[in-house]
Amino acid sequence: MSVTAYKRTISHTEDPRQIERRILAxxxxxxxxxxxxxxxxxEKSQKLQMLADGLRDTLWExxxxxxxxxxxxxxxxxxxxxxxxxxxxxxxxWVENHTKAVLSGSKNVKxxxxxxxxxxxxLSGRAAKVAAE
Numbered sequence: 001m002s003v004t005a006y007k008r009t010i011s012h013t014e015d016p017r018q019i020e021r022r023i024l025a026x027x028x029x030x031x032x033x034x035x036x037x038x039x040x041x042x043e044k045s046q047k048l049q050m051l052a053d054g055l056r057d058t059l060w061e062x063x064x065x066x067x068x069x070x071x072x073x074x075x076x077x078x079x080x081x082x083x084x085x086x087x088x089x090x091x092x093x094w095v096e097n098h099t100k101a102v103l104s105g106s107k108n109v110k111x112x113x114x115x116x117x118x119x120x121x122x123l124s125g126r127a128a129k130v131a132a133e
Contacts, residue, residue, distance in 0.1 A: 020069070021123035027065055028116040030058045035109035047105040055109075059099055062112060066095045091115065 014022070034055050041047045051059075070092035072078060073085045080088070095115060101107035 017123045025120050027062045031113050039108040044105040063099050066092045
């Protein structure tokens with residue numbers, strides 16, 4: 001089966017929330033594999049080396065996901081409420097700014113993982129269950 005056919009099959013069998021959750025979970029897993037060494041590094045030069053060794057690419061992948069979310073949220077036919085859309089756009093802007101700070105070596109990766117995990121929980125329906133308990 002070709003990659004194109006596989007992607008077409010997925011798009012017909014998964015709803016958009018499942019696709020968003022799966023993509024965000026994938027990039028979050030990659031960030032989780034790298035964040036402890038980065039966040040624990042005492043020297044900025046160590047952090048910059050880790051960025052050069054692949055963390056920068058993973059951060060950029062995460063940023064592309066959030067840029068896509070932001071673009072989708074800005075569409076007039078987006079089905080979410082205006083308040084939720086505004087809150088998520090604000091969060092996307094925060095992710096953008098925090099990512100820039102991580103790339104400069106001045107901030108940690110863990111807050112990005114925490115935000116992603118919260119959104120993954122929301123997309124999975126777990127956030128609503130926790131709030132209801």
